[in-house]
Amino acid sequence: MSSTKPAMRDALVAAAFQLFLERGYEQTTVDDIVALAGVGRRSFFRYFPSKEDVVFPDHERCLTDMTAFLAASDPGCDPLERVCEAVRLVLRMYTENPTFSVQRYRLTKQVPGLRAYELSVVWRYERAFAEYLRGRLKGLHDGTLRADVIAAAVAAAHNNALRSWLRSDGHGDAEQAVEHALGYVQAAFGSAGAPAADAPPEDVVVIVSRRGAPLWRVVQEIESTLERD
Amino acid sequence: MSSTKPAMRDALVAAAFQLFLERGYEQTTVDDIVALAGVGRRSFFRYFPSKEDVVFPDHERCLTDMTAFLAASDPGCDPLERVCEAVRLVLRMYTENPTFSVQRYRLTKQVPGLRAYELSVVWRYERAFAEYLRGRLKGLHDGTLRADVIAAAVAAAHNNALRSWLRSDGHGDAEQAVEHALGYVQAAFGSAGAPAADAPPEDVVVIVSRRGAPLWRVVQEIESTLERD
DNA sequence: CACAAAGCTGCACCCAGTGCCATATCGATG
DNA sequence: CATCGATATGGCACTGGGTGCAGCTTTGTG
Numbered sequence: 001m002s003s004t005k006p007a008m009r010d011a012l013v014a015a016a017f018q019l020f021l022e023r024g025y026e027q028t029t030v031d032d033i034v035a036l037a038g039v040g041r042r043s044f045f046r047y048f049p050s051k052e053d054v055v056f057p058d059h060e061r062c063l064t065d066m067t068a069f070l071a072a073s074d075p076g077c078d079p080l081e082r083v084c085e086a087v088r089l090v091l092r093m094y095t096e097n098p099t100f101s102v103q104r105y106r107l108t109k110q111v112p113g114l115r116a117y118e119l120s121v122v123w124r125y126e127r128a129f130a131e132y133l134r135g136r137l138k139g140l141h142d143g144t145l146r147a148d149v150i151a152a153a154v155a156a157a158h159n160n161a162l163r164s165w166l167r168s169d170g171h172g173d174a175e176q177a178v179e180h181a182l183g184y185v186q187a188a189f190g191s192a193g194a195p196a197a198d199a200p201p202e203d204v205v206v207i208v209s210r211r212g213a214p215l216w217r218v219v220q221e222i223e224s225t226l227e228r229d
Numbered sequence: 230m231s232s233t234k235p236a237m238r239d240a241l242v243a244a245a246f247q248l249f250l251e252r253g254y255e256q257t258t259v260d261d262i263v264a265l266a267g268v269g270r271r272s273f274f275r276y277f278p279s280k281e282d283v284v285f286p287d288h289e290r291c292l293t294d295m296t297a298f299l300a301a302s303d304p305g306c307d308p309l310e311r312v313c314e315a316v317r318l319v320l321r322m323y324t325e326n327p328t329f330s331v332q333r334y335r336l337t338k339q340v341p342g343l344r345a346y347e348l349s350v351v352w353r354y355e356r357a358f359a360e361y362l363r364g365r366l367k368g369l370h371d372g373t374l375r376a377d378v379i380a381a382a383v384a385a386a387h388n389n390a391l392r393s394w395l396r397s398d399g400h401g402d403a404e405q406a407v408e409h410a411l412g413y414v415q416a417a418f419g420s421a422g423a424p425a426a427d428a429p430p431e432d433v434v435v436i437v438s439r440r441g442a443p444l445w446r447v448v449q450e451i452e453s454t455l456e457r458d
Numbered sequence: 459c460a461c462a463a464a465g466c467t468g469c470a471c472c473c474a475g476t477g478c479c480a481t482a483t484c485g486a487t488g
Numbered sequence: 489c490a491t492c493g494a495t496a497t498g499g500c501a502c503t504g505g506g507t508g509c510a511g512c513t514t515t516g517t518g
Binding site: 459460461462463464465466467468469470471472473474475476477478479480481482483484485486487488 | 489490491492493494495496497498500502505507508509511512514515516517518
Binding site: 274 | 473
């Protein structure tokens, strides 16, 4: 099986986090880690391409899982909804190990190098969203633009909720927070993507403004909404 | 003056790019660069904290400029519009040196380390947007969430347009492309932020619908629009 | 038991980045 | 003009992440 092998890998992660937490990330050398884990230095780099990778041991797996999840989508489903579903998948990875996630959050928050690394990881998730959306929105006006913007918005919503949960030391309800944040994005782009292959082009524009709104405001709103096509 | 001093800095950038373009980034050592520039190795790190920084020589300045620009905003202006204005500022930095920007784009496209670095740079722009928007949307429902999501959307729109311009080798019209992309974002979040302090609550409802539009579509649109508040 | 494949280790090496100190350059001042 | 001090530069040695290689051990298999 795939879960019984990596005893050494887990030992390295454990040793690394123990040292990171008691001395700090930059004050810990790879030699320190392998000494504590009782393995050779070379073996560390067999399991982790770089020192930073040991902080995000499961992201690679999660990323491939998520990509596969998107690839296996029903071609008729709502693309935005599907991406939101993928986000919930990612969130689950964090909530499965709350204490670990919180510890990692504290580390990444104060070590610039780790923050940069995390950024590149998050970016890969966002790219996965965008690639999927590009495929679904292909042919539509501004398809790739929409795909990129929506992917970024979804990722930002996820991060916002996740970070607030992490700041609460894993006490709040992460699922609910993410649900709320995704709701906001879905409201903003509400099926602004592909209205499913079966729905023909439509021309419904709804503007809700408030009594007493300055006229220029209403006009602007109409213009900008129309421009969406 | 501030523009007459950094002869050495410019020489280092020139030497670095010459070597990067003819040998590749990773095949070029810092020693190679300083040898070509005819300066001491230590001086390189005096001007650039890391080898990667030499690829983005002006981002630090641009970032502080942009932050100052946002900080100097009229408190009554439309926040989203202001952020879009800031984006145009960033774009200008790219379009001022098209050939340089295109060369850099080719480098970052194929060197993972540089891509990661660029990511962290872009992230700082996005954070500047988000911080500004957080200040402007403070107190509103989901203020920070909106700020983060809108900032991400704006940055994504900018990047989408910028990258398409860079792929065209700087031939297309970058301004127009970014304008179009920003238009999409403004349509999606059309002043969903603060309706300016002077605008009191309004209650105007305008519905533009094409004859024969499916009713569920209208309802969905109404829901999503109402939720924007 | 023999043998091969895979995993682990140590070693030597490259290169980015840093701290420290010596030197040079230049402007102000007596 | 000489001197002094601030600032810019250069050289040097050192740390530490990351890699290629070659040898050793373990494990599974006939």
